[in-house]
Amino acid sequence: MTRTTLMRTLLFIGLPALLLGQDPATQQKIAELEAKVSAAQSAGDNGWMLVSCALVLMMTGPGLALFYGGLVRKKNVLATMMQSFGLMVLATVLWALFGYSLAFGEGSAFLGDLRYLMLNGVGADPMPDYAATIPHQTFMLFQLMFAIITPALITGAFAERMKFSAMVLFMVLWSLLVYYPMAHMVWGKGGLLNAFLGGSIPCFDFAGGTVVHITSGVSALVCALYMKQRTGFGVEPMKPHSLVLSFIGACLLWVGWFGFNAGSALNSGALASSAFTATHFAAATAAAGWVLMEWLHSKPSVLGGISGAVAGLVAITPASGFVKPMPALLIGFLAGIVCYLMVVKVKAKFGYDDSLDAFGVHGAGGTFGALLTGVFATRAVNSAIAEGKGGLVDGNAGQIVNQLIGVAIAWALAIAGTLIILKICDVVCRGVRVGQAEEVEGLDLSQHGEEGYNLEA
Amino acid sequence: MKKIEAIIQPHKLEEVKEALKGIGVDGLTVTEARGHGRQKGHKEVYRGQEYVVDLLPKTKIEMVVPTARLDEIVATLVKAARTGKIGDGKIFVYDVVDAIRIRNDDRGESAL
Numbered sequence: 001m002t003r004t005t006l007m008r009t010l011l012f013i014g015l016p017a018l019l020l021g022q023d024p025a026t027q028q029k030i031a032e033l034e035a036k037v038s039a040a041q042s043a044g045d046n047g048w049m050l051v052s053c054a055l056v057l058m059m060t061g062p063g064l065a066l067f068y069g070g071l072v073r074k075k076n077v078l079a080t081m082m083q084s085f086g087l088m089v090l091a092t093v094l095w096a097l098f099g100y101s102l103a104f105g106e107g108s109a110f111l112g113d114l115r116y117l118m119l120n121g122v123g124a125d126p127m128p129d130y131a132a133t134i135p136h137q138t139f140m141l142f143q144l145m146f147a148i149i150t151p152a153l154i155t156g157a158f159a160e161r162m163k164f165s166a167m168v169l170f171m172v173l174w175s176l177l178v179y180y181p182m183a184h185m186v187w188g189k190g191g192l193l194n195a196f197l198g199g200s201i202p203c204f205d206f207a208g209g210t211v212v213h214i215t216s217g218v219s220a221l222v223c224a225l226y227m228k229q230r231t232g233f234g235v236e237p238m239k240p241h242s243l244v245l246s247f248i249g250a251c252l253l254w255v256g257w258f259g260f261n262a263g264s265a266l267n268s269g270a271l272a273s274s275a276f277t278a279t280h281f282a283a284a285t286a287a288a289g290w291v292l293m294e295w296l297h298s299k300p301s302v303l304g305g306i307s308g309a310v311a312g313l314v315a316i317t318p319a320s321g322f323v324k325p326m327p328a329l330l331i332g333f334l335a336g337i338v339c340y341l342m343v344v345k346v347k348a349k350f351g352y353d354d355s356l357d358a359f360g361v362h363g364a365g366g367t368f369g370a371l372l373t374g375v376f377a378t379r380a381v382n383s384a385i386a387e388g389k390g391g392l393v394d395g396n397a398g399q400i401v402n403q404l405i406g407v408a409i410a411w412a413l414a415i416a417g418t419l420i421i422l423k424i425c426d427v428v429c430r431g432v433r434v435g436q437a438e439e440v441e442g443l444d445l446s447q448h449g450e451e452g453y454n455l456e457a
Numbered sequence: 458m459k460k461i462e463a464i465i466q467p468h469k470l471e472e473v474k475e476a477l478k479g480i481g482v483d484g485l486t487v488t489e490a491r492g493h494g495r496q497k498g499h500k501e502v503y504r505g506q507e508y509v510v511d512l513l514p515k516t517k518i519e520m521v522v523p524t525a526r527l528d529e530i531v532a533t534l535v536k537a538a539r540t541g542k543i544g545d546g547k548i549f550v551y552d553v554v555d556a557i558r559i560r561n562d563d564r565g566e567s568a569l
Contacts, residue, residue: 307504
């Protein structure tokens with residue numbers, strides 16, 4: 001088509017359209033249509049986000065409860081599951097009363113204010129700064145599911161020896177002192193590290209590398225060091241009592257993670273697909289990486305495979321909405337190897353009893369992933385990134401420094417917060433550990449008065 | 458009266474039971490047991506943590522039989538339980554002082 005014919009065609013179509021456009025009835029029709037299109041998009045986004053909320057809750061119960069529950073001895077299976085389940089109860093109530101407001105109210109650079117106290121004003125209307133096409137209530141729910149699983153991850157470090165009462169108090173204080181501030185700094189409007197809503201240090205964390213995995217993983221290490229080893233550690237066998245349960249749990253985590261990461265797009269568009277892809281790819285290569293490392297020394301194990309998959313999912317979490325599929329494959333593979341080394345070599349060398357490897361997988365994997373996000377984040381995947389402000393692959397090496405600052409703040413907050421909280425729990429609950437006799441008997445009986453497997457019944 | 462205590466491979470239990478039934482032995486007690494003789498255990502590795510498992514699953518069969526039938530029963534048991542490999546187990550024979558049938562006070566071999 002030559003330029004003149006093109007112009008003629010445009011005139012032919014355009015002129016009548018222009019004339020029609022001036023007719024008020026048509027204008028009203030167009031406005032109605034636009035409203036309908038936007039309502040349809042909103043409905044689609046909300047549909048995906050509600051599914052994502054459910055998927056992320058499923059990660060804690062039954063996902064994490066099964067994963068952790070299978071890894072402990074059978075006398076502690078119920079107590080371990082109860083710790084995850086307890087968070088589904090506790091974190092929900094706290095979130096409804098003041099947690100959401102402290103995390104996502106505008107507030108200061110470090111903590112939200114009380115504008116959403118008791119969910120005041122959190123309803124059907126979207127909060128455009130956070131998510132323009134879904135009800136504010138959906139956004140609040142989605143974020144709640146993160147506030148549940150994050151503290152639940154810590155329970156892997158003190159498994160088989162913490163008092164239930166001390167655990168409850170610990171989790172309330174930890175949500176207040178560590179989770180809400182960190183979530184606000186990274187995702188809250190005006191937060192110090194918020195890359196897209198006015199933070200002074202733009203740290204990329206798509207779905208919670210710093211907020212979820214570093215805070216929980218590093219707090220887990222502090223707990224393991226503070227609470228010391230389990231009675232009989234290194235002497236008695238402490239084999240996982242059911243890798244079948246752990247396997248089911250890990251696969252539920254993998255599936256749930258699509259809600260976690262792809263849901264963090266906060267809409268059902270192309271960014272969600274991209275995050276979904278990165279998430280799935282990293283899980284696969286991380287499982288392969290961990291199992292390959294095992295295979296060099298012994299046999300390729302099921303526990304190695306599922307641990308690797310979780311490590312990959314952790315590492316890709318901060319990067320999932322910023323990286324292309326091939327870097328996702330790489331991040332996963334490397335994370336599988338790094339976390340294997342942390343869990344198998346480093347833990348053995350230092351001798352801390354991070355019972356179910358909450359630090360080795362979430363702390364290490366989260367840190368590793370957060371740093372690599374600074375390398376592979378690209379505007380080509382996420383258009384919210386400003387021109388020239390992507391990661392190293394976009395020519396912005398400075399982003400790695402931003403990531404490093406975010407990581408350092410998350411580590412510092414987790415260490416300081418957890419130490420203070422453990423001290424408080426120690427005083428209030430007269431010790432955070434169960435007595436030795438209770439520990440030997442098992443937490444199921446000593447803390448909850450029941451047993452997981454009543455085979456004589 | 459003699460008591461026969463046989464520790465056998467768990468997967469041989471059905472064969473042994475059938476063989477004993479075949480020669481008319483019907484009273485026996487079976488327990489799941491764990492143990493080892495000369496058979497070595499195996500190694501298990503969980504996230505780099507190694508465990509040597511040397512107590513292996515075994516099945517213990519106990520029965521008290523008339524002295525006259527001892528050799529026949531032991532021979533049948535050995536034949537049915539043997540694979541020829543290490544770990545097949547052992548049979549121990551004891552003297553029994555008395556036997557009492559709880560239901561009706563029968564004593565000695567008539568209580569078997």
